[in-house]
Amino acid sequence: MAEDDLRDGIRRARDHALTQEQEELDRIAGGGTAEEQSAASVRLATRQAVREALDDVLGEQSEQPTASSKD
Numbered sequence: 590m591a592e593d594d595l596r597d598g599i600r601r602a603r604d605h606a607l608t609q610e611q612e613e614l615d616r617i618a619g620g621g622t623a624e625e626q627s628a629a630s631v632r633l634a635t636r637q638a639v640r641e642a643l644d645d646v647l648g649e650q651s652e653q654p655t656a657s658s659k660d
Contacts, residue, residue: 594645603643603651610636611654 613633617626644651
């Protein structure tokens, strides 16, 4: 596997983690039981750690997800 292919794969994994972070933020903002919000918070922290580690491997900084407003 070429270095560029490897970096592209890592970027895709990082971008996927970022998308999943946004989904967890949406779950937290959407309410639910305290248990559901706690579980989403744990998943969010895990996904953030993975994304940040992949950013470090790539030597890049990805966007931070933002909480969606539910109007």
